[in-house]
Amino acid sequence: MDKATMTEAIIARKIEKELTWEQMGSDLGMSPVWLTSACLGMNSAPAEKAAAIAEYLGFDQSMATALEAYPTKIWDQAVPTDPLIYRLYEIVGVYGDTLKEVIQEKFGDGIMSAIDFSMEVDKIEDPKGDRVLLTLNGKFLPYKSW
Amino acid sequence: MDKATMTEAIIARKIEKELTWEQMGSDLGMSPVWLTSACLGMNSAPAEKAAAIAEYLGFDQSMATALEAYPTKIWDQAVPTDPLIYRLYEIVGVYGDTLKEVIQEKFGDGIMSAIDFSMEVDKIEDPKGDRVLLTLNGKFLPYKSW
Amino acid sequence: MDKATMTEAIIARKIEKELTWEQMGSDLGMSPVWLTSACLGMNSAPAEKAAAIAEYLGFDQSMATALEAYPTKIWDQAVPTDPLIYRLYEIVGVYGDTLKEVIQEKFGDGIMSAIDFSMEVDKIEDPKGDRVLLTLNGKFLPYKSW
Amino acid sequence: MDKATMTEAIIARKIEKELTWEQMGSDLGMSPVWLTSACLGMNSAPAEKAAAIAEYLGFDQSMATALEAYPTKIWDQAVPTDPLIYRLYEIVGVYGDTLKEVIQEKFGDGIMSAIDFSMEVDKIEDPKGDRVLLTLNGKFLPYKSW
Amino acid sequence: MDKATMTEAIIARKIEKELTWEQMGSDLGMSPVWLTSACLGMNSAPAEKAAAIAEYLGFDQSMATALEAYPTKIWDQAVPTDPLIYRLYEIVGVYGDTLKEVIQEKFGDGIMSAIDFSMEVDKIEDPKGDRVLLTLNGKFLPYKSW
Amino acid sequence: MDKATMTEAIIARKIEKELTWEQMGSDLGMSPVWLTSACLGMNSAPAEKAAAIAEYLGFDQSMATALEAYPTKIWDQAVPTDPLIYRLYEIVGVYGDTLKEVIQEKFGDGIMSAIDFSMEVDKIEDPKGDRVLLTLNGKFLPYKSW
Amino acid sequence: MDKATMTEAIIARKIEKELTWEQMGSDLGMSPVWLTSACLGMNSAPAEKAAAIAEYLGFDQSMATALEAYPTKIWDQAVPTDPLIYRLYEIVGVYGDTLKEVIQEKFGDGIMSAIDFSMEVDKIEDPKGDRVLLTLNGKFLPYKSW
Amino acid sequence: MDKATMTEAIIARKIEKELTWEQMGSDLGMSPVWLTSACLGMNSAPAEKAAAIAEYLGFDQSMATALEAYPTKIWDQAVPTDPLIYRLYEIVGVYGDTLKEVIQEKFGDGIMSAIDFSMEVDKIEDPKGDRVLLTLNGKFLPYKSW
Amino acid sequence: MDKATMTEAIIARKIEKELTWEQMGSDLGMSPVWLTSACLGMNSAPAEKAAAIAEYLGFDQSMATALEAYPTKIWDQAVPTDPLIYRLYEIVGVYGDTLKEVIQEKFGDGIMSAIDFSMEVDKIEDPKGDRVLLTLNGKFLPYKSW
Amino acid sequence: MDKATMTEAIIARKIEKELTWEQMGSDLGMSPVWLTSACLGMNSAPAEKAAAIAEYLGFDQSMATALEAYPTKIWDQAVPTDPLIYRLYEIVGVYGDTLKEVIQEKFGDGIMSAIDFSMEVDKIEDPKGDRVLLTLNGKFLPYKSW
Known part of the structure; x- marks a missing residue:
């Protein structure tokens, strides 16, 4: 599973379960900012954290593997517009x-x-x-x- | 006096007097970050603060006027290199x-x-x-x- | 439903119903400019407005949800050509x-x-x-x- | 006199006389926005208006000529930073x-x-x-x- | 039908019928340059002209509608290479x-x-x-x- | 004399003599467009034309030489702003x-x-x-x- | 058949037949450089040459037509990286x-x-x-x- | 003497002596293309060639030194306009x-x-x-x- | 098989076999850096090395052919973000x-x-x-x- | 003394004394690469090293001060041309x-x-x-x- 697929699946599950990054971070004992960046694919998660996130959201090991993968950090807009x-x-x-x-x-x-x-x-x-x-x-x- | 001249003069005086932004901010009761940005010409100083900075550094009113002027904020490098x-x-x-x-x-x-x-x-x-x-x-x- | 799908569906329905932004804004009590930007996906609609727009155009709740979502505002052309x-x-x-x-x-x-x-x-x-x-x-x- | 010299002279005189664009526009019967753009060199002034502006500020005919000249409108920053x-x-x-x-x-x-x-x-x-x-x-x- | 689909269909029909822009313009009483730009999707055609072009090429009303639509004029190359x-x-x-x-x-x-x-x-x-x-x-x- | 100096001198003389490109072209038997481009330094003038232009404006041979020189055609703005x-x-x-x-x-x-x-x-x-x-x-x- | 499809088909056939551009140019009496550029879609081939190339490679008339088409010459990298x-x-x-x-x-x-x-x-x-x-x-x- | 000064002096002397790159190359036994690039500052000249060029043009050793210097090859226009x-x-x-x-x-x-x-x-x-x-x-x- | 498909297949096999570039290089007697660049499609492999890599990973001749192909080296980001x-x-x-x-x-x-x-x-x-x-x-x- | 002036003076002295970066590094017990980068103004020198370099080249304390200053590292060409x-x-x-x-x-x-x-x-x-x-x-x- 590549990072884009991973992120899409996590966001969908988060909406389905009506979770917030805040709540997830608090339940998992992780910083909401770091957790979000890992779920958006801009940071890799250490093995135990990846497993905890995947389990928390009800995914199997392939999701943990995707979270553990080392990302290539790319942004498209040299000057962001949002x-x-x-x-x-x-x-x-x-x-x-x-x-x-x-x-x-x-x-x-x-x-x-x-x-x-x-x-x-x-x-x-x-x-x-x-x-x-x-x-x-x-x-x-x-x-x-x- | 334009902002570039103003900044050059302030930096020279600061070196001469062996001051730090920290010290200046503390003596003047201003945040060192804000004070620095005003002295680098990226923020305007309200009249009384401009006067206080000018006096503290031993400049006359023309320096206070330069500090008060509303800057056009320009940076040259869309992606900074430093x-x-x-x-x-x-x-x-x-x-x-x-x-x-x-x-x-x-x-x-x-x-x-x-x-x-x-x-x-x-x-x-x-x-x-x-x-x-x-x-x-x-x-x-x-x-x-x- | 992502914003691009949302916009496509709204534009299609608007043509089908032979509506104008002007008419829609007037019927819904919203500014035509704001309404258009929300339908083009460049602004989020507050819940009650999103529901009103969706209902007016004959869409279900998923359209209201799409209108409510906070957009990432991106434009591709630093210098527009149109x-x-x-x-x-x-x-x-x-x-x-x-x-x-x-x-x-x-x-x-x-x-x-x-x-x-x-x-x-x-x-x-x-x-x-x-x-x-x-x-x-x-x-x-x-x-x-x- | 080129437009850059013209603008510099007008700004200096405006500060000296403690004028505002608002006041100048009101006294001369011109829109402050248009007047400012003409004085910044981004619009040409018709002959009689150029003469009026020059006289009002105490300049001679060469200033009126500079205000009348058709400008080449150039801006350096495709995406402005200010x-x-x-x-x-x-x-x-x-x-x-x-x-x-x-x-x-x-x-x-x-x-x-x-x-x-x-x-x-x-x-x-x-x-x-x-x-x-x-x-x-x-x-x-x-x-x-x- | 979007403009890209429209253009593709027109070009295909033009080849099939062995037409030239010159011939089409002459038969339809339109300038070949304007006609080409409308068919390439860079200009909208007034209703009666759109209908005439669609009929001439043997298309139905949906083609006329596509020709009438107001285009967003976009070109990709700031400096063209052809x-x-x-x-x-x-x-x-x-x-x-x-x-x-x-x-x-x-x-x-x-x-x-x-x-x-x-x-x-x-x-x-x-x-x-x-x-x-x-x-x-x-x-x-x-x-x-x- | 480089092309920039040449152009500046010609423009100054043209204003002094109250000439137009139209008039100059007509008097010299040259196209006003071509004549202007040669005087702005974007085209070289053949020897006899260069001499005629220089003489007409009251310049000496060094001006003719400058007009004859082969220019390097450079424009700064990939997308012009004027x-x-x-x-x-x-x-x-x-x-x-x-x-x-x-x-x-x-x-x-x-x-x-x-x-x-x-x-x-x-x-x-x-x-x-x-x-x-x-x-x-x-x-x-x-x-x-x- | 568009130029990209044409090129892909020719390259595949060339590999299959174990041909070189050199050999093809020599057999067809054409310059290998020109032949390559025509096959890569950066030049159009005159009718008889297009027919000869298509026949030589065992393609039908649609390939000759594709080779004859006038290309729009586009390259993506202003500064090439290869x-x-x-x-x-x-x-x-x-x-x-x-x-x-x-x-x-x-x-x-x-x-x-x-x-x-x-x-x-x-x-x-x-x-x-x-x-x-x-x-x-x-x-x-x-x-x-x- | 930096490369820009060197080039300016060589060009001036070349005009004064009514020389061509062709003639210079022929007299000095060097390729006109290479010689030109060395004189324009885009290649360094080996010691004996630098000395020969300087002497031929009537310059002293400082010119030879400038010709020998290793240039930093810079061009300003990613896409040239001339x-x-x-x-x-x-x-x-x-x-x-x-x-x-x-x-x-x-x-x-x-x-x-x-x-x-x-x-x-x-x-x-x-x-x-x-x-x-x-x-x-x-x-x-x-x-x-x- | 194009280079992108080749790389994807090799990476998948490498994960499946739990190999490292280090291990592969050591087993095959090749530098891990060069081997990686060949597998990522940024260098071509000589015939015998291509065959050895393909065999080692359990692929057939088409993989060796893909590794042998001369790549067009393209990178998208003039300034890399990772x-x-x-x-x-x-x-x-x-x-x-x-x-x-x-x-x-x-x-x-x-x-x-x-x-x-x-x-x-x-x-x-x-x-x-x-x-x-x-x-x-x-x-x-x-x-x-x- | 700013970094540009500093570098110019050091390069001139280095030529005058017929030194190499290699020799200087060896005499001063510093890496030639680091020493060069400090002299080109792309790294600051610790106080004792700055003093040693200044003294070695025969400069006074102002040169040591310039070498000690923290540089703003700027390069103009996103893609270098040399x-x-x-x-x-x-x-x-x-x-x-x-x-x-x-x-x-x-x-x-x-x-x-x-x-x-x-x-x-x-x-x-x-x-x-x-x-x-x-x-x-x-x-x-x-x-x-x-």
Whole structure:
């Protein structure tokens, strides 16, 4: 089963069972963001987690195998058009140099890893309009001389 | 004074005075991220903040005026090449659809604003390698029907 | 049912019933522009509106569900080629900086929201050639410092 | 005097005289949007209007000549990055097909002219946040067979 | 019937009946260029012309309906590769600024319409090599101030 | 003298002498379109014509030499933005396949040369709006087998 | 039969019959390069040659008709990736200006036709490594003034 | 002296001395094509050839040094616009797959080197129009398994 | 059998037989990197190697024929998005000019061949994190004058 | 001193002193590849190394400061044109998927770091043509679930 088929099957089952990513993450003891990315095929799941997800959703071992497979991460739009995703792209454009200044001042020359990395989404209720809180947590990797 | 001249002058003065964005933000009571973006010319500063920054750095009113000016936000590289900035772009590519799933499940159809928005950078010390904590906070804007 | 299937079915039914978007909007008490965008799959419909549209066109609940789904807004052409759509793109190119000057002079630094937004199309009859009147109405969102 | 020099001189004078586009348009009996586009070099001014603008700002005939010159309309960014302008581009992307449906249903096969065209910006005060009202008015041009 | 199906059917019938665009245009009293563009799906045909074309080729009403439909004009190659089409593109590149100079000198600031427009192809026999004569005829649209 | 300097000097002289391309072409016995393209640096002028143009405008031999030089024809915008030039580009996009059909039906497999080529611009006065008549005349070049 | 189907059938038959382009060209009295391009669908074959090729390969008239059809020459990659083809592209990039200098010095202002054109491939055996000899032969087309 | 300065000085001297690349190549015993590419800065000249060119043109050692420098070969236009160069690009597009078929049939899997490579331009006089003969000669490089 | 079908079949068989590229390379006496590239269809296999691979995996002669076929090497993404592949691209971007300096200093003007080329991947165990050792070995090809 | 000025000064001094990167690396006890990248401004040098390089070349502290500065790594060409650099790009294109297969088979799901990374260039003398040996050494970074 390839990743696209896997994702389609999981989404269909999720709708059928009236589940949310939030609920699934909570029941399985996994971060909803990571769980979603694994189910959308943008991350591989370790064997035991893959098995747990497949069982939870009522799939057999072939689904676990599909979740375990190492994905080739491809996105088609160099500049995304969906407004929710574009706003994130815009933040990188507007604040990219700023973050470089602030991070490298705090840590030295290097980068924030996108591999040794996790992310969370929280909701802050606010009478003037609820707010999205996005937390990115990546290991700092210093450049080395040799 | 245009924004490019303004930024060059501020960076030179900051080096001369051996300041950090962190220190400047702390002394002025402003977020270091926002302060940096204003000094790099990617945000306008309200009048009183512009005056405070100019005075703190020992510039006259023309610097405050430059900081107050509304910038045209332009970035040249649709896909950034600097590794620190590219990793942020990569996170948008890899996790864009995931964030859309998770945010819209929590909030309904809409987006996280990149305008009514703030961001912080923190350092988490860790013996296995320090970590960068990036916190994005944006108002949720629901789509409306009419 | 995905959005593409939904749109195809709605367009077919609309032709069969010899309806116009205008007529549908008027009968349903919805703006023709918004109604069209929802039927073309570029906006989600709130539950009661989705049900009303589905019923009006003689579809069952699966159509309402499709109309309610949150779309991923994708367009393929960074520069559109159809002359009607290109002229709108050209207006953004020719008048973009002008609108930035005039809007920000009136409102301060910020943007017109494309989310908290509505649009109408009117026809002005004119013996020298009828005119299209396009009205865009978006909330002003001011930039914030933090 | 080329258009870039012209624009720079006009902007400088406008700041010096503490004028707004609104005020200038009102004093000169011209639409602020059109006046701004002429001063930014994206439209030519008819001789008498060019003379009036030049005189109003205290420039000589060479400025009127520059305002009268027919511009080559060039924009560098196929996809604009400034958030205010991008939102307009996004509206074209999201609603382009919708507008084609609605306009051509009302008028037949053809386009809204971007040449025989005018545009206004208004401010609607609103306690929940002021709104930008953008009105585009273009002649409908029907396709012809031959 | 969509435009692609329509075009395929017309081309097949044209080959079967050993017709030329020239002959069809002459028999139907339509310009061969316009007739071809309508049959290729890049222009809509007015009702009576659509009916005449469909009847002439031996198709029923569904073909007339397809010919009447308003097309979305899309071309895939921003820079065309076929040599015949590329040469036209090259002429626009080489002579674009020249035509702007000459047309605007003759007509004032404005454009030649591509909507209120017609085009003819003629063959000039010449012993040194026959020549293609392409005649474009478009309404001049002057820019307006407002 | 390079072509850019040449063009700038010719344009300045043309304004000074209050000449039009039309008048220059008529006085020199050259097509205004060709003359303009040579003066804009997109075509080389044969020696005697170069000398005649230079003398007519009151320049010395270095101007004639510049006009004679073989240009490298470069245009920066793959898709032109100026509306007058874009409409020509749009015509190539909309009618490219149509012209291929019609020309190749009349002449066989081959192309219209953009090198052994001439072009004229005429004005057709019309009470409903004057019309631009653009005539392209290129040698037909048949493909050869070998 | 469209060109893609035609090419697929010819390649399959060629493999089945264990033919080479070289052998086919020699048996049919045609250049192997031209023959290959006609079979790959990038050139049309004159009627008698089309018939000869079809007969030689054991196909009926429909294959001859497909070979005779005028192709639309499309290539997908503006910059080719296959190393053999890329090296040719690289030669155009590295030596383009050089060839312009040398050809125009020898022939005057003009171009080498890619339409009235032929090409041959030869093998030069060499103990240090065989060499590919590529010979391009195109009519010189001088620019004309008018 | 960088390559751009070097080329400008050589071209100026060549015009001053009324030389041709042909004559220079003949006098110096070098191929005119290679010599031109070295003078345009797209190839480095071996020491003795660099010295000979510099002396021949009346320059000192710094010119020889500039000719010897290893160039970074950069071209700005992925798709060239100058018609002479575009036709070469078009030949790669139209005949790329053909050449791959014919060369690999003759030589096996591999490529024609663009490094161990030479090229000549010849003129074939022809009453129907002179022809350009372009000869490319590159070492065949076979792919290897390992 | 085309290369895509070939690759799909080989990957399926490899999973079925629980093989690794490492194991296959070792058993067949071939480099795992080269073997993988041949099985992914980016290199052709010499006849005897193709036969050995096909036999080893339990396929018949048609698989060997597919492995022997000369591939057209195409990649879709000018800038790859998968993080593992992007990092390699980034290394070319960051160190490209550096490698040009160092290689040409050591070898003279020329390039490292990507055709007469091999590559190996090794794992260096390290308590602070294992390391990937990538070894590229290509023939130096000097530029020649002529 | 910015990085561009720094690089220019270092290259000039290196030529003046007739140094090689090899010699400099050997004298300073640094890898020639890393040293070159630091001098070309694509890596920052730690304080003591920056001081050593500056002193070795006879520059003062401002040069050390420039070498220490954290660079913004930018390259202009998404697809490099210089043949030496293009071949590296081609290797990424041809072998990217292969390396992903082989590395992830050996290490699990993850990437080779381009930050915790070093590279060496060696020359292997060979009578059939010397070979370039390029060794890349990067830390393996495993993806993590959370």
